[in-house]
Amino acid sequence: MPAKPAPIKKAPLKKAAPKAEAKPSEPAPAPEPPAPAPPAEAPPAEPAPAPVEAAPAAEEAAPAAPAEAAAADDASAAAPAASEAPAEAPVAPPPEQPKAPTPPPPAVPTSEPLNLNVDDVNDTSVTIKWKTPENLGDSGLDGYTVEYCKDQTSDWVVANPELVVTNRYVIKDLTAGDLLHIRVKAVNAGGPSAPGTLAEPIRVREVVDRPKIRLPRFLRSRFVKKVGEQVNLVIPFHGKPKPTVTWTKEGQPVDPKKVSVRNTDRDSILFIRKAERDDSGKYEMCVKVESFEDKVMIVIQIVELPGPPTGIKLVDTWGFNAALEWTAPKDKGNTEITGYTVQKADKKTGEWFSVLEHYHRLNATVSDLVMGNSYSFRVFSENKVGRSEQAAVTKAFATIQKTGIVYKPPEYQEHNFTEAPKFTTALSNRAATVGYTTKLLCSVRGYPKPKIEWMKNQMIIGDDPKFRQINNQGVCSLEIRKPCSFDGGVYTCRAKNVHGEASVACKLEVKQVMLPDAEKK
Known part of the structure; x- marks a missing residue:
């Protein structure tokens, strides 16, 4: 077993672990560069590298570490190093060299302005x-x-x-x-x-007057001409020095065989002797002085009569009616279709009569045909120039069959006009003067015509010549001729018919004229 590490007096030497297996033929690891000594409390797993002056001893100890029975001179050389370095410290792997960063791709320039x-x-x-x-x-x-x-x-x-x-x-x-x-x-x-x-x-020089085109108002919208007519456009402009004027059609120079252009210092003239449909398009006029220019766009439309509808057929016939359908013309005359004209002709006479004009739909119903006759139909196309020269004609005839007709008058419920008498205007109280004729008026309605009776104080007047009774169109009047004081009282007008009766009344007061005392004498 290796001896325990002695207290650190100087920077420890790096020594390989005794149990590490290494072949004698393998070269010893390269010494590490010197570094400052770690503090004493550093963990043994991270041994500090030996200083520069201890590098030879480390080089001698490295080959002796794997051999257990080394020579005595090698053991004595390694003993001081073993007493100063911890035996348990593993061999630190050589540090990995940092990889160089991947350079970014080169920046791409922009496209041109x-x-x-x-x-x-x-x-x-x-x-x-x-x-x-x-x-x-x-x-x-x-x-x-x-x-x-x-x-x-x-x-x-x-x-x-x-x-x-x-x-x-x-x-x-x-x-x-x-x-x-x-x-x-x-x-x-x-x-x-x-x-x-x-x-x-x-x-580099100053332009005296920049070019400017004064386009007439009628050319600011679509300019329309018929086929065969002249096109003569005069467009004024200004600019100094003398501007250069160019005309193009749909981005290409105008054809001098079809279009004549004459330029002056003040205006430009576009002339077409006989316009054709091919002359339609967008014309651009450009006036240029040095690097300055002004442009205008003119839309010319050459139109003509449209062609006839491409097809017409008789769809159905019933009663006195015939249903037709047709399709729009292929040639619209370089403008939109504004309507159609529908005509009919009796097979007997062959004369054509217009039944619909400026009609906008592609189907129509022709009515009021004569029973027993056969009809053919034709349709013309219309645009802003006029009506097509030719028409689409039906191949089949519409025959109106004869059928027995029995007239049956409609039945109406008879209105009941019967009504009991009813006064619409009542009598009003009157005041009359002795000797002056007066009249009482009222109005009544009823059916059958009611019978009118006048009464004075509930007594029927009858045929008294002093009174005149009139009944005209429901207006009833009673004329009292030169009344006296005895003619005052309550007058009643009564109307009767089989459905009932009605009456109105009023009060008549007859006053005596009071003369002054001088006149009495």
Whole structure:
């Protein structure tokens, strides 16, 4: 058994465990670099490495450790080391070398800036603008650098000392008259991108009057003409020096064989002698002065009469009616269909009559046909130019069969107009003067016509000539001629028929005229 460790007086020497098995032919482990001695209370499992001056002793003790019966001189050399180092300490494995970190992938530059163009120019500066690149890479976008060089040279000058964050920059302190090439690069962690360059060099000079097109109001919407008509468009503009005017159709130069263009200093004329449907499309006019330009878009539509409906058929016939169906025309005349015209013709006469005009559906029912006749039908298409020259005609005839007709008048329930007498206007109390004729009025209704009787103080007046009784359209009146004081009393009007009777009454007061005393004498 190994001896117990002695108190540590100096840095212990590293010694291999006695029970460790190792072949004599294996080389001894390399000595560890020196390190400061650990404190005494350190755990024995972590022995401190020997100082630099003890390294030879460790080198001698290492090969003697695995052999139990070593030479006496080797044992005496290893004894001091064994008395100073703990016997139980295991051999520490050599430290693993740290792995180098995996380098990150290189940053990818952005794509080039887009749509680089001139926003403004004068005799000392040029203002340019552009759009953000489509691909910003993994590290994003840090800014832009603006460079320029004179024409026929290759010396590019960086205009901005620091990166530009916005998509617009003013290049200042330029020399008037220079012809410059300008480019912009996007910069990120991957470096500068491919440059976005102006299509043409820019002249450093001030433009007196920028180009401007004054488009007439009627050309701001769709311009419609019929086939065969002339197209003569005069579009004024201004700009100095003299602008350059170009016309394109659907992005391509106009065909001089079909379209004539005449330009002056103030306007441009687009002329088509006989318009055809192929002349329809989007025309763009561009007025350019140096790097400045103005564009307008004009939509020209050449229309003509539509073709007939592609098919028509007789769906059904019943009574005095016929049902039709048809399909829209293939050729609409380069514009939308606004309606249809439906006509009918009797087989006997062959004359056509319109039954529906400006009709919007693709099916219709024709009514009021004559019994015993046979009819054919045709349909025309309509658009804003007019009605189609040809029509779709039904192949079959619609025959209205003769049938026996017995007229049966409708039965109506007879209204019962019978009604007992009822006064709608009652008599009113009256005051009359002696000698002055007065009249009593009331109104009554009833069916059959009621019989009217007048009574004075519940006595029937009868045919007394002093009284005149009138009954006209239910208005009853009693005229009292020159009444005297004895004619006052209660008057009653009574109406009778087979369904009942009704009466109203009033009070009549006849007053005597009082004369002054002078008149009495």
